[in-house]
Amino acid sequence: MEKASARVPLYSRLVVALPAGLFVWFASMVPSVAGGEAQFASIGWLPQLGVDLAFHVDGLGLLFALLITGVGTFILLYASEYMRGHPQVGRFTAFLVAFMLSMLGVVLSDNLIVLFVFWELTTLTSFLLIGYSHGDSAARRAALQSLIVTGAGALAMLAGFVLLGNAAGSYSLREMLAGDSDLAGHPAYVAMLVLVLAGAFTKSAQFPFHFWLPNAMAAPTPVSAYLHSATMVKAGVFLLARLNPVLGGTDEWGMTLTGFGAFTAVYSAAVALTRTDLKQILAYTTLMALGVCVMFIGLPQSRGADEVPLGAVAAVAFVFVHALYKAPLFMVAGTIDHSAGTRDIRSLGGLRKAMPWSLLAAALAALSMSGVPPFAGFVGKEILYSSAIGSTYGVAATAAIVTANAMIVSAALLVVAVPFLGQSPATRPTPHEGRWPMWIGSLVLGVAALGAGLFPRLAFEWLLLPAAGAVAGRQPHFEASLWHGFNLPFALSVVTLSAGALAYWQRNRLTGALGSALARLPVTGDSAYDWLMNGIARVSVVHTRIVQCGIQRRYLLIVFATLGASVLTTLVVKGVIAWPARIPDVSFVEWLLAILIAASALVTIRSHSRLMAIVALGVVGTGIALIFLLHGASDVAMTQLMVETLVVVIVAMVLLKLPGFRREVRQTGLGRWRDAIVSCVVGLTTTLVLLAVTAEPSHRRLTEYFQKTAVPEGFGANVVNVILVDFRGLDTLGEISVLALAAVSAYTLINWRPRRSARAAARSKAFPEAEGAAKPETLS
């Protein structure tokens, strides 16, 4: 894979300047945003429907924007080295940058529909990036899976947004937040909630939609580090945080978020311990982190409303802490993969000598992840604990978060201690440190985690509290500090660390137990997904085999049956079956003709001889012509007679030339009765409609006008002729065209030599299936 000698394309280094520049730009906004001045810019997009390209930089948006651009800078730098010598680096880099911009769009949009647009763009770019190794079927499957799962959620979310917009009267988040519309009391509140949560939970991979995220690790490591850990998967968390002041505060909101989040956190932390692939372990710890964020956004605080909204502070702080440690760990995992050739912790060990810088970066990140003082992770964890203790679900929430965190401590040890400090396996090729772009980013982020832990007040006042304020809907008064004294959260921290270390020590026994427990689960999300996709494929095949069966006769039958059934039903429902008020005088000759026509029609159907059938059909036509004649329409009658004669003659000639149809199947038994019923119903309904129409008063306005104006203005004594060539000349032009077209088509069809041109033959030799690709449906 890696070609160390390959050149790094210049653009992939230069492109780093884009996120770096954006980071500086956003950083320059920090003072004003922290001071409560949000930036806002808007241009119309589809103003008629209230969709404006409106962007809004407040505390929450700014925190995410800084994470996206800050982590993005290092990821792009890392990727430029990581992808050295890989094919399609240009496309890869372009998608990565496109993703970054889309993600910025998500977190800065003020308009829900615009947010959705960017949301879907992140889905698309994620799809393209997961499928980078497109020769690998697992990568293709993972790409499709992420698209389907998050795409399904997004569609539900779109419906939710429409409901939300209709209820609030605007798609603008600012207006929703400012307005006093009581969405929680809206009759569609639960529907909105479910739909929006569907979008957020799928994107942020909450149980039971979590399975796509570990599979998405098929992407190159820079993508996993960036999209599927630090940024994109946080979009769901971001959305929940964003909408918390709008939709939150209800029991439904609190219970759902806390429940799903807590379960996801504990479940995936447990699964993380059973994995042996570094990226898989990290993916599951990411799931845990997402679960924690979701849980704390929803976690209802039991203390009075005027107290500090600790849940919001905890969630925001954890987002920040997680981004600072998870991206470095992923990048280190990628570096290990690069230099040691594997990511399986069972075959890794002793890398400390060969990769000192990576070790340093990984250690910093892992310490923060474990929540060891004085890292940011410790500060974050303390807030999580005090928030959980103070919540309405006090004991349960605390138990869940402590359990999950303890397992995360073991996971951190697994990820760092095993590869770097463990025994080095003998059979490995000599590992080597990656070039500087591969560890500098991890190191800087690790140091940042340390810095934020040492100076928590700085991080909180400038970044986290403004963000938490946006989540809570009011500015929290919160004093952040590294050391809170010996209190319950600190005790829990100690418990967490010791439990985590204990679990690491006993990891073989623990993973065995966990593994067998997990294997006993009847359904996994992944298998449910497969079942559903296969189900859709199978249903579609069966469904299509039934409706598009390839038998022309059945198509005709269905079309006629539809016609008969729908018209008859309407006739009955609308009660318009009516006999004409006056029974028209039907002469003896007319009765005779009617009987003749009916009898010939019967002969046509019953006859086994084609010639007989076509002659009988001719009699039907002639009979109708005679009826026209009896009613004085001699022009029409003449036309009809000529047409009938020609049809009989031509069809008879063709039939004589035709060979007997092979494989012709005649209906027998029930099929024949079914056909008879359908045709009778169609005939009957047509008759009934006709009778009903003739019962209505007739209109002679057009006729009178034509009769009156034909001679003086149309200059023709024959009214029919004047109608044809003048009043309705355009129709005649069309009909003439029809004849000419039919003639041209017939001419070319007859003269078409069924031999292939030289070129077509050559092509079909090159690609033998090219001609056969379009097989006819069997005609019967």
Add this chain to the structure above:
Amino acid sequence: MTWLVAGPIVVPLSAAVVTGFLMGYGGIQRLVSLCSGIALFGTAVALLTNVWNEGVTAAQIGNWPSPFGITLVADHLSAVLVLITAIIALAAIVYSFEDIERRGLATVLHPLLHALMAGVCGAFLAGDIFNLYVWFEVMLIASIGLLVVGGTRAQLDASVRYAALSLIATTLLLTGIGLLYGLTGTLNMADLHLRVQEVENEGLLTVIAVIFIVAFGIKSAVFPLFFWLPASYHTPKVTVSAVFSGLLTKVGVYALMRVFTLIFTNDIGYTHEILLWVAGFTMVTGVLGAASRNDLRRILSFHIVSQIGYMIMGLALYTPLGLLGGIFYTVHHIIVKANLFFVAGAIRRFGGSSRLARLGGLYRDAPLLAALFFIPAFSLAGFPPLSGFWAKFLLIRASMDVHEYAIAATALAVGLLTAYSMTKIWLNAFWKGRPEDAMPTRPPSRSEGFFLLAPVVGLAAITLAIGLYVQPFYELAERAAQELMHPAEYVGAVLGEDAVSGAGPSPAGPGGSGN
């Protein structure tokens, strides 16, 4: 004004005659064909400009006063559709230069193509329901001719199926027109709008409306009348199937939109409810059909059916926003769907097959083609910021505004399945490695690169433009929808302002659309 409105019929009809006589003169025929395509485009632009500035424009053919003579009418809907038709025609002509042989019988394509365009434009512009029928016939015969260009067995088989089922529709349409004439004594559609309000037997009018649903339903390939489409669209030359996919069924949809806003609005609770159900079933059955297929053109053909459902849905909602969404969807669909067929042709040319199992590796070997497939495919699947997203969004919003949640949910779910089958193509044709036994992909020659890909690039650019700069397109669709909801302007343009005063505005829909 008469010539302007008649232009989109006169230009292609004349072109059909001239190119017909030029069969066998390869180069000159192509040149004339191309020039006619450009002329049609110019005429269409002029017509739309005129309608945009002056409102509904009518032309009384032969100067006979309506409703006695035949009227051609261009409102915003007609003018927009004529313009899209011209764009597709132009793209098809360019594409055909590489797709169709230069000499020989295949050059019959040009006269037939122009005749088809005359039929399509005629149908869009007809202000007389019998005249509409005539243009349907022109389309039918021209399309049968086009279907057999190339003369393979599969094409003959397809043309028999197509012809038989289409003829039923045509006959049925004629029956419906006859009955309607018997009931009202007029054929002029604006006049019909007034006359049907005088009909006392409203139930009978509803019965006739149902006959029209079935007749136009076959034409627009709705459930359960769509069989002819998947049975035929994958067989002809790529140029032909692209034109068919873009335009033919949409004329049926247009006709439904026209008559079910202008004429049959007496029993919306019944007729439009039927249409709503039809729309839902059409969406689902089409997308399932597409999911079951493994050949590019067959997949795309079934998607046409599915998307007809969305357009009908807009009409069935019968609110300003619903109709707007339906119209927007129609325009978006024509561009995207024709483009996908063009791309499918290019894939077959360069990749050697149109069956997914035999394709692969095009992402690596033909990145431009990959990009050109990606845009229309994901637009079709409704991903932003492409035209399909807005089309879908408008319809979802419209249905939710009037609390039709079931159809909104169906539309969203079908959208997901559409994405599924587009990604199926993407994964198999582009990402998957080439099958062992397949020939290596063939780099396009310069001529192929230009003639096959230029139309694709152009149409993809339009898709992007609609997606990114949606407002003017929305406004156009909005005007068109307003005219459909309130036919007074249409009627006034045809019959004179005096006629309108007698008729009130058409009854309001089941609910307004809020902004």
